[in-house]
Amino acid sequence: MANKFRSIETKHYAERDAFFEDLKKLDRRAFMRVAGISAGIVAGMGLRSPHSFQLVNVADAQETKPRFSFAYISDTHLYEQKLNDRFVRAILKAVDDVNALDPQPDFVLFGGDLAQLGQASELKLGAQILKSIKAPVKMMVGEHDWFLDMGELWRELFGAPNYSFDHKGVHFVVLNSILEKDFWTEKKLTPMERMKIVAGLDNALQSRFEVGSEQREWLKKDLAKVDKKTPVIVFSHSPLYKYYKPWNFWTDDADEVQAILKPFDKVTVIHGHTHQLLSNQIANISFHGMLSTAWPWPYAPEGLPKLTVQMNRPDPFSQFDGCGNGRMDVLEAGLVNKLYNLWERNPITVRASYLTSGGKQDVPPRTKLPSY
Amino acid sequence: MRLSSGAALPLVALLYALTGYAEPPPRQPAQPPADLPPGVSPALWKLVVPASAAPTPEKVALGQKLFNDKRLSVDDTVSCATCHDENFGFSDGKPVSEGVKGQKVTRNSPTVLNAMFNASQFWDGRASTLEDQAKLPILNPREMGMPDEAAVVAKVKAIPEYQAEFRKVFNRDVNYDDLAAAIGAFERTLYSGNARFDRFIQGDSKALTDSERRGWALFNGKGRCNTCHAGNAVNPLFSDQKFHNIGIAAHKQDFVKMAREALKIVRTGDEKQIDELALETDFSELGRFLVTKQENDIGAFKTPTLRNIGITGPYMHDGSLATLWDVMDHYNKGGVSNPYLDGGMQRLGLTEPEIDDLVAFLYTLTDERFTKLNQKFLTQQRARKNQRPERDTAVAMGKKGNLGDLAPNPDLNVKNPAELGVYGTELSVKPAPAKKP
Amino acid sequence: MTFKMKLLVGTGALLSFAGGVALASGPAARTAAPEVKKHQVPVSKDGDIVLGLCDGETTMEVDGVKDGQKMTREQAQRVSGALMAEWLKKNPDANWDPVPLPAVAQAATPPPPKNPEAPRSPPGVPRTPEKPTAGGSVVQGGVRPESGGKDVKKQAGAPIQDGHTYGAFSERDEAIWAASTQAFVEEGNRVFHDGDLLGSTVAMSCDMCHPDASNTHPETYPKYQVQLGRVALLRDMINWCIENPVRGKPMADDDPRMRAMEAYIYAKRKGTALEYGKK
Structure with missing residues (x-):
């Protein structure tokens, strides 16, 4: 191979090297450089199309035309890079993807679980990487970010975990839905013990997720001033419905929260935590699960919403299979078409009409193998 | 066994019995x-x-004759055997093949040996059978250059001996399907599976040297080769017959841009157009995508068989890697980064002695009828072992770039993938001893 | 033939280590490990072979066959039959699986012996019934042996997730998986029935007591194995049988013969629910 063909990769490596180098020193000055280089990477990779996004061309009818789009990155579960660089590579891949979107999304939702064990090194690494996203970032908290210091550092870095905002006629609410009743004091657990218990799925030691009465009150107040015809989109890390309790794919006060959302015509809940293709419709609410960049989770043995079109079993030999990021197209009508940008496979779109028609219209491609 | x-x-x-398909x-x-x-x-x-x-002796004889007959080309200069030359292990030893009027095509000539077992033919799998495959190069302007099927049939029909033989074998006039069927029948005799490796796997532990055995262990372990080049007793091809982007196409600087353009253009192409695009233009680099038009197939090419790999270089769909050492270098650094790179491609961290062992092993997969040729190629390749354009040790060893982490080196005394038995499965149990006197 | 009953006492933990199945990794843990019983068969006064059954207590002396001599397959089959009959007499309520019907049918018409003069080799191994053992759940839609350009176009419109590893498997792949698995199982079938391959010094093979792998209950492992005084895996019991009734050397856990036998035994219990720890 002639050497002249090596320029792209050499440049790519060189820039990546510098980027990773800088990630090691997380002082403020270094960050300025990281941000610059990161933009450089994006520019240097100008040829790199956000491939999965471009192909999905939809001859949308007028009424289902997107009003605007936002992208998401979720469940990155960062460890310190020197311990595990795979997850770091994955979030960078996702950042590259959303930065290469053309047109750019109005904002990028981060879906929670930035860190794996809520440690300062993990959260700060994540914060730095997320700063290289070109579009504005809306942060959401996950249990992996929270249970080491009960959200102290997260709030310092990103602000309040629950907030709301209006964007192009849609009311957005971000919840902290990973609160749990105290199970640690009585057991005399250290903060790290508590964190590790919450970080595991298949242990029965922890309580179940909840939004909690205080935040439900806040939600009621926040929605009181919103017109019932205004589309509402709720970001919640946990699913806001009851999927599978033993793995905490679950929100204990989901019914209460749903009741608060019931008066609104168009409600969409977008959640992380489950790391899989997941869709549900309960009365007026459409639920969309997000992909993780770190690893895919298998479907729970029971409780899977029947509208969910599962994703094919991931290939363990292919390091990013079953992972990815995605884009949400907010339609004129106020609901959301969701695009799963699965790395290592063809993209999959789940349309709002699929959910609202009870699975009769626009059925997404079915899986080829059953999950186990 | x-x-x-x-x-x-x-x-x-x-x-x-498997799934009870509706079709009989x-x-x-x-x-x-x-x-x-x-x-x-x-x-x-x-x-x-x-x-x-099924190949009958008559069909095979006719097919062999056609396979070697330059008159199937527009100017009587190129036969199938030109690019699939027995003296080069039914390949041609060139990076990319040359057709009529010295025109170069864009892809490397794959060996016909064991092609009969391929799930699909061509580097992009655009033909499903040997017969379908045989029809296309004859008509490709850069290969054998015949204008159309009718012209081929007319030309063959005009040769009296063929007219008689076709009648004898197929009991009808010359036609393009029968011509392809005869060539296919001949190719179904070109199976190959008498390598030194086969003796080893049948229980002759001395058939491989220590270095080659270490290579076999690396092949199944640290080198991750067997993930795509899977081989076992039922499927001894050392190929999964699937399509992967390993970053060879990404050597071309405008690869990604081309991919985007292609997404628009090829959607209307018919099979012949795809064939021409594949052979004549840079779009060839998009590989399997040209056939399936699925985004995840961009830059993906078929996993070739590793049988007779020692004598069928140069390597990759574009013949861009001259030696197996180059091939090892390519994989060792995790391929060439591109947005469509297969997720199985990761840096391997192979040391230079490990690379030598792997190459040594690969050379044991050559059929013993080609032993001399194998030795010749090995000597040639070894002679340029120090010319290693693909080598990037810093990346392979993780000192530069970021293409993934590695497991620690396995302790072969604890678990040696080479000792698991035939093809890593369990068929190494020796047959019961024969009757004792 | 004379039957002798004897209650056995534990004779130390050495055996399990010799067999390559250490209970714990640290030396401290080893000394603390519970004693593992070894079936100590009594010595014959006449120097005849004494065989033990896998209950760890039933033994039997084979008249006329001296220790170190080899039995013929017929002698061995008679002995194993008698041992089993004795055990059943002692355990009238035991839950011994009846031999499955197909095995009986197979036994009725054994294939002609390949090598009738070799005393310890089987008379020809009945084939394992053909079952698809792998990949039976894949539906159509990927790249198939028949697929080239034309088929691909047809598939493009199919509403199936594609473009990933598992989307690309075809019937050809499934057939290869199934045949490969079957070949592996078949290998186990052969070892299971072949005293020579098992290294038996007394011409015993597994099938004598476990025709068609009956009563091997692989689905109950891991479980506490009373005769071993510890928790065992299937391979531990295979090795126990090899050492005791079969009178061969235990195999390494990853011995190709061991792996093949495990494959065969599991294959014969296809469809049985896993029930670890079952008595």
């Missing part, structure tokens, strides 16, 4: 020759050769 009728028998039954069993399998060499699977033979395509 040799897999005799053992697994072959249930195969057909299994095939039909489409065909009866033919009986494989009784004297298949140990590295050829009777089970696979039965799976891929329908009775209707």
